[in-house]
Structure formats: C-alpha cells, structure tokens
Amino acid sequence: MVSGRSGRYRVEHLHQPDGWLSPAYLSVDERGFIDTVSGTQPADWAESDIERINGFVIPGMLNVHSHVHQRGLAGRVEPPTNTTIEESFWTWRTRMYDFANRPSPEEFEALAAQAFLDMVSAGFTSVGEFHYLHNAPDGRQYDDVAEMSTRVISAAEMVGIGLTMLPTLYTRAGIGRPLAPEQRRFILAPDTWAQLVADLVAASAGNDLLYPGIAPHSLRAVDAAELSGIVSELVSLYPDLPVHLHVAEQIREVEECLAGLGKRPGEWLLNHFDIDNRWTFIHSTHCDADERKGMSAAGVVAGLCPTTEAELGDGIFPLGDYSGIRGVWGIGTDSNNRISVAEQLRLLAFSQRLTNRSLFTLPNRGTGGVQPGRQLYDQALEGGTRALRQPVGAIVPGRRADFVVLDPNDAALISHGPDTVLDGLIFNGTSSAIRDVYVGGLRVVKDGHHLAEDVIFARYRATIARLTS
Ligand SMILES: [Zn+2]
Incomplete structure (x- = not known):
C-alpha cells in the first residue's frame, strides 16, 4: 500500500x-x-x-479528562496515617499544586509524553487534555503564551494519540476568593485565554489528530460575570467546539455554590446557559436527581473519572440511574493515577454494585449485545465521542x-x-x-x-x- x-x-x-x-x-x-x-x-x-x-x-476508547502533569504524582501523594490534619481532596490538592509548580516546559512535555504513551498502550486512542498549567513556575507569563500547550500538542504528536486540547480559564481560588499564590501558573486574563483558543482553532484546522475545545475550569475558578461574558461569547463564536468544566466533584463545592450563587453548580449552569450536547460536566458526582434530569435532557456528557474519584474519596455517581434516563457518559483518567480502560470501567461497574448491593450494572439500551462489558464499553464510546468531538x-x-x-x-x-x-x-x-x-x-x-x-x-x-x- x-x-x-x-x-x-x-x-x-x-x-x-x-x-x-x-x-x-x-x-x-x-x-x-x-x-x-x-x-x-x-x-x-x-x-x-x-x-x-x-x-x-x-x-479505540476515548479518555474525556486528563491532567498530564499529574501522571508524575501517581502513588506519591498518599498522606501518612499519623497525620494530625484531616486529609481530604483539598489537602491532596495542596500537594498537587506543590508538584505542579515545578516542571519546566521540557519537563512538562516529558510527563505528557509518558501519560499519552500509557494511554495508547492501554487502549485509549483519543484524549481530552484539560490544560491549565499556562505560566512559568514563578507565575510569569511566557513570551509565547502557548508555550505549555504547545508541549502537550508535541507530546501527543510524538505518541500518535488523537488530542482534543482544552485550554482552561482559571481566574480565582473560589467563589469570592482571589487566586492564591500557589495557583500562579494557572491564571490567564480572559482576553489572553480567548486568544489562546483562537490560535488553537487556527492551528488545528486540517489536522486529523488535533481538535480544539473550551474549558472554563469550574464555578469555583471562574466567576459568574466571566461565564456570562467571555465564556458565553466563545461558546457562540465557535459553535462546533466542545465545552468542558468540572462540576460537583466535592460536597464543599456544592455548598459554596449554594452560598455564593444560590444554586447548585449543575442547576446554575443549566439555568444560565443554553446547555446542549457540546457540554461535558466532568465528575458530576454530587449533581442531584433534578440536575441529572436536566443534563440528560440537554444531552450533557457526564465525564466520570473512577480511579481518581476513588483515590480522592469524592463519592459515587449513580450511573445506573443516569443511564436509565438516557444520560450519556464517558470515562476519564483525570489525575492519571491509573491509566487503563479496563480498570476505569471495572471500578465504575463495581462501585455501582457496591452501592446497589446487586449485580445490576447498567440498563440495556444498546443493540450491540446484552453482556455488561459490551454495554459499558459501547456507552463509554458514545459519550467519549460526543465529549471530544473527534470523528471516531x-x-x-x-x-x-x-x-x-x-x-x-x-x-x-x-x-x-x-x-x-x-x-x-x-x-x-x-x-x-x-x-x-x-x-x-x-x-x-x-x-x-x-x-x-x-x-x-x-x-x-x-x-x-x-x-x-
Ligand atoms: Zn480534573
């Protein structure tokens, strides 16, 4: 040939x-x-x-959510058992930030390449990289603002994985809280972020392995005015681009949202945006039944990250219920603590069984077969394809x-x-x-x-x- x-x-x-x-x-x-x-x-x-x-x-399976630099933390951030601090997602995040503030662009590319290599070796042929490490370790913006995202793209090319690049807007520490010093690598002015997205759209044209997307980090890290302003503008300007954000990973996040915005995160988003099937809510762990109903009706993908959610004690998303109302979902490796298609889907299924005390995994809604392995694989393919917007x-x-x-x-x-x-x-x-x-x-x-x-x-x-x- x-x-x-x-x-x-x-x-x-x-x-x-x-x-x-x-x-x-x-x-x-x-x-x-x-x-x-x-x-x-x-x-x-x-x-x-x-x-x-x-x-x-x-x-090939699609990995809807990854932060490549966290590949270097796998197995290195377990808290000692004699600590007097109450360990949680939030104390883990402090250790993760400490690591995130070290890599040079070259080192970041090396972490990305290993993460992508592990992904293709495990059967992931596409990945959505939720990229928020924009600045130098001291917080200074690189002369080329795309310095770090270019490293992700180079690593993906080296490995040969299909990449949906999701540059992230991150402007504050939490609702009503300014950005903390340890978040100095993440911040971009909204108009700089918009330019980064525009340059990515241009760079990916005609490239069969690179696709652009938009990622306002979360309701924690982006304020309501930015979401209603710059984010809405980009969502309208680029009608084919996927939109990803973290939603309801932690109970505290839901509580802060209720206190600051008067609504739960999924509820606020569904009320304030014309949400459709371009949107992926990463985690969605603590979205309630009404939010899940709204997500399903709008065609939102729930981006589930089983091994990370398990390691961080996030909670269990009620997948059977969501799938039962025709909710669409995909899998992500998120912190890259475990990179394995089989293991992500296995933990997802087993967590449902542990919750339900039953062997029931998913309602059968496909035509490919009736076995749970086939159902899990096919539904994850459907959601992953919708989330990453690649022709696969x-x-x-x-x-x-x-x-x-x-x-x-x-x-x-x-x-x-x-x-x-x-x-x-x-x-x-x-x-x-x-x-x-x-x-x-x-x-x-x-x-x-x-x-x-x-x-x-x-x-x-x-x-x-x-x-x-
Ligand atoms: Zn994430």
Missing part, C-alpha cells in the same frame, strides 16, 4: 455498532480514515495486499481508523467469543490483553510495545528524578 496509514485487513472478529462481523474486510484510506467494511472479500483485493488480524478488533468511536466508513486489537491468547480472554470478550477484558483483564493499537490507521502499539517507549520512558524517569529530588 502507498502510505503508512492505509491498509487492507481481514479481521477475525470486528466490533460493529450493532454486533460483530466475523470475519470482516476492512480498508483504510491514505488519510487514515475507514474506507470500507464488508463481510465478504472485495473482488478487487489481491491476497498479497491483505493483512490478517487474528483476535478481536474494537474501537465506531469502526465504520468515514470515521478515523482508531482501533485496538485484543489478544485472544491473553489469560483474561482465553476461550472468550465475541459476545463475552469485553466481559473478559473489563471484569478480569489488564492492558496486557491489548496487543496492537492503531490511531488514524497507523499502528502505534505493536505486540504491546510503542515504537518510542524507550526514549519516552528514559526522559520521564530523568524528569521524575529531578522533580522529586
């Missing part, structure tokens, strides 16, 4: 929106998009042109050729057929079940290894050694 992105494949079992195709004949064009999918071999395909893929091919999420003509090859010889998948293989992956598997990963038609992970993993890990190891010394 003529380019590294195009190809013709005979796939043993191919995930399709309404089931499986076994075998399937799949072609990818030179741009890295799916051209044809067929159950029979096209007459004009020569045998010598066909690459055979044994095992199960599924769409299904292996059908016209979508970008992002797919994952599951290894049928992995211990978790032995003797599974298509109907249950996603149960094997989600309820028992690890990233070792992921053999190959294609993004935009390019095989970025082969036999469990990324081509640049040695270089990326060496840089990461040296960076962590410096940042933690």
Whole structure:
C-alpha cells in the first residue's frame, strides 16, 4: 500500500455498532480514515495486499479528562496515617499544586509524553487534555503564551494519540476568593485565554489528530460575570467546539455554590446557559436527581473519572440511574493515577454494585449485545465521542481508523467469543490483553510495545528524578 496509514485487513472478529462481523474486510484510506467494511472479500483485493488480524478488533476508547502533569504524582501523594490534619481532596490538592509548580516546559512535555504513551498502550486512542498549567513556575507569563500547550500538542504528536486540547480559564481560588499564590501558573486574563483558543482553532484546522475545545475550569475558578461574558461569547463564536468544566466533584463545592450563587453548580449552569450536547460536566458526582434530569435532557456528557474519584474519596455517581434516563457518559483518567480502560470501567461497574448491593450494572439500551462489558464499553464510546468531538468511536466508513486489537491468547480472554470478550477484558483483564493499537490507521502499539517507549520512558524517569529530588 502507498502510505503508512492505509491498509487492507481481514479481521477475525470486528466490533460493529450493532454486533460483530466475523470475519470482516476492512480498508483504510491514505488519510487514515475507514474506507470500507464488508463481510465478504472485495473482488478487487489481491491476497498479497491483505493483512490478517487474528483476535478481536474494537474501537479505540476515548479518555474525556486528563491532567498530564499529574501522571508524575501517581502513588506519591498518599498522606501518612499519623497525620494530625484531616486529609481530604483539598489537602491532596495542596500537594498537587506543590508538584505542579515545578516542571519546566521540557519537563512538562516529558510527563505528557509518558501519560499519552500509557494511554495508547492501554487502549485509549483519543484524549481530552484539560490544560491549565499556562505560566512559568514563578507565575510569569511566557513570551509565547502557548508555550505549555504547545508541549502537550508535541507530546501527543510524538505518541500518535488523537488530542482534543482544552485550554482552561482559571481566574480565582473560589467563589469570592482571589487566586492564591500557589495557583500562579494557572491564571490567564480572559482576553489572553480567548486568544489562546483562537490560535488553537487556527492551528488545528486540517489536522486529523488535533481538535480544539473550551474549558472554563469550574464555578469555583471562574466567576459568574466571566461565564456570562467571555465564556458565553466563545461558546457562540465557535459553535462546533466542545465545552468542558468540572462540576460537583466535592460536597464543599456544592455548598459554596449554594452560598455564593444560590444554586447548585449543575442547576446554575443549566439555568444560565443554553446547555446542549457540546457540554461535558466532568465528575458530576454530587449533581442531584433534578440536575441529572436536566443534563440528560440537554444531552450533557457526564465525564466520570473512577480511579481518581476513588483515590480522592469524592463519592459515587449513580450511573445506573443516569443511564436509565438516557444520560450519556464517558470515562476519564483525570489525575492519571491509573491509566487503563479496563480498570476505569471495572471500578465504575463495581462501585455501582457496591452501592446497589446487586449485580445490576447498567440498563440495556444498546443493540450491540446484552453482556455488561459490551454495554459499558459501547456507552463509554458514545459519550467519549460526543465529549471530544473527534470523528471516531465506531469502526465504520468515514470515521478515523482508531482501533485496538485484543489478544485472544491473553489469560483474561482465553476461550472468550465475541459476545463475552469485553466481559473478559473489563471484569478480569489488564492492558496486557491489548496487543496492537492503531490511531488514524497507523499502528502505534505493536505486540504491546510503542515504537518510542524507550526514549519516552528514559526522559520521564530523568524528569521524575529531578522533580522529586
Ligand atoms: Zn480534573
């Protein structure tokens, strides 16, 4: 074939929106998009042109929420048990800020590259980077205000992951509280932020792996006047861009919102904006039944981050209820404490079972199958695709050729057929079940290894050694 992105494949079992195709004949064009999918071999395909893929091919998963620098904190911020302080999300955040204020642009890029490498190796082929580390460690704005976001984009290019870049507006510490010194890297004047978004929109035009978005951080970090002003203006100016913000991760956040704005965060947003399916509410953990009803009616994606929410003791989002009212949701790795599609979905399912004291996971609303693994995977694909606004999420003509090859010889998948293989992956598997990963038609992970993993890990190891010394 003529380019590294195009190809013709005979796939043993191919995930399709309404089931499986076994075998399937799949072609990818030179741009890295799916051209044809067929159950029979096209007459004009020569045998010598066909690459055979044994095992199960599924769409790559979308990671709706990440902060790449926090990859360097994984396993390093557990509080000692003899502390006299009451440890919480807020004390964790202080330690996270301490780390966030150290990396240079080069070190930040090294953290980002390792995070993205771990993502593609785990089956995430797209990510939404919620990027708020804009300034130098001393708080000074870089000569090029996009210095740090350019590092994220470079790291994504190096790894070959599809990126939705979400530059964040962050202007204060909390409702009625000015920005704290330890938040000096996050602040941008609203018009500077708007320019950063405009430059990103221009830079991503024609790039099949880079997409722009808008991220007012939260009702904590952006005031009501800014939300009604600059944020509303950008939302109108760019009608195709996704809009992400943190909503109701913590009870204290809901209480502060009630005290300062007279409404719960989801309620305030739903009342003050023309909220539609461009919006993703990250976490939504403590949104109440009325807020969830409003989110579902508007088409909002709930961006759930199970392993981070568990580590930080946030609480449990009632996924079964939300899915039952046709609420759309996706998964994110957020603090990047664990980067694994299987583990995020497993913890999500198990947390529901622990809450409900039942094996019930999700109402069955898909047509792809009735097993919980398939339901979880397909619903997360639907929400992730809506949240990141990339042309992916299904292996059908016209979508970008992002797919994952599951290894049928992995211990978790032995003797599974298509109907249950996603149960094997989600309820028992690890990233070792992921053999190959294609993004935009390019095989970025082969036999469990990324081509640049040695270089990326060496840089990461040296960076962590410096940042933690
Ligand atoms: Zn976050």
